[in-house]
Amino acid sequence: MANVIEEAKSGRAACRTCKKPIAKGELRLGVEAQTQFSDAPSLQWHHLLCAAAKLPAELKAALAEYPGEVPNRAELDAAIDEAAKKGAAKPAGFPYADKAPTGRARCMVCQQPIEKGSFRVAVERELELGANVTQGAGYLHPRCAAIGLAAPIRVLQHVFAIQLVVQQIEAIIRRFLRFRLQRHL
Numbered sequence: 001m002a003n004v005i006e007e008a009k010s011g012r013a014a015c016r017t018c019k020k021p022i023a024k025g026e027l028r029l030g031v032e033a034q035t036q037f038s039d040a041p042s043l044q045w046h047h048l049l050c051a052a053a054k055l056p057a058e059l060k061a062a063l064a065e066y067p068g069e070v071p072n073r074a075e076l077d078a079a080i081d082e083a084a085k086k087g088a089a090k091p092a093g094f095p096y097a098d099k100a101p102t103g104r105a106r107c108m109v110c111q112q113p114i115e116k117g118s119f120r121v122a123v124e125r126e127l128e129l130g131a132n133v134t135q136g137a138g139y140l141h142p143r144c145a146a147i148g149l150a151a152p153i154r155v156l157q158h159v160f161a162i163q164l165v166v167q168q169i170e171a172i173i174r175r176f177l178r179f180r181l182q183r184h185l
Contacts, residue, residue, distance in 0.1 A: 017050035052079035109144035
């Protein structure tokens with residue numbers, strides 16, 4: 001499943017950008033997104049004009065594949081170009097670099113705040129939310145990115161050694177359980 005443009009089948013879906021309902025029969029952009037509730041990706045819906053401002057790359061690709069007529073196509077193309085000029089568009093994937101819009105993010109390596117307006121590197125990381133695990137953005141100072149993305153070989157060696165020990169313990173437990181099972185039968 002890829003990003004798709006289609007007519008809204010009902011008026012129940014809301015735009016993920018502006019949070020307003022998408023009217024039945026109105027063209028909308030469906031952006032493929034992974035959710036914590038399913039292994040299969042689902043679609044997040046956006047008004048075409050909202051997507052032009054926030055997701056211009058995805059909208060442009062979907063418009064190229066859409067076989068039908070798109071009303072206000074010139075307005076959409078102008079909004080896509082404007083978003084590209086402003087740099088307001090959301091990056092398409094990880095990793096990417098941008099300027100911090102606020103000063104709330106902390107560097108994953110040095111734990112220091114990333115100042116508002118300074119450059120940062122965004123990487124995908126797993127976030128534990130109670131019993132659920134989801135993916136989200138983690139941020140690094142550019143000077144910390146090399147440290148955070150290139151793990152030292154010693155650390156990797158320790159990880160592999162621990163994995164080997166765990167595998168050996170699991171094998172011993174399996175043999176013990178097989179032995180106990182055979183003895184009781």
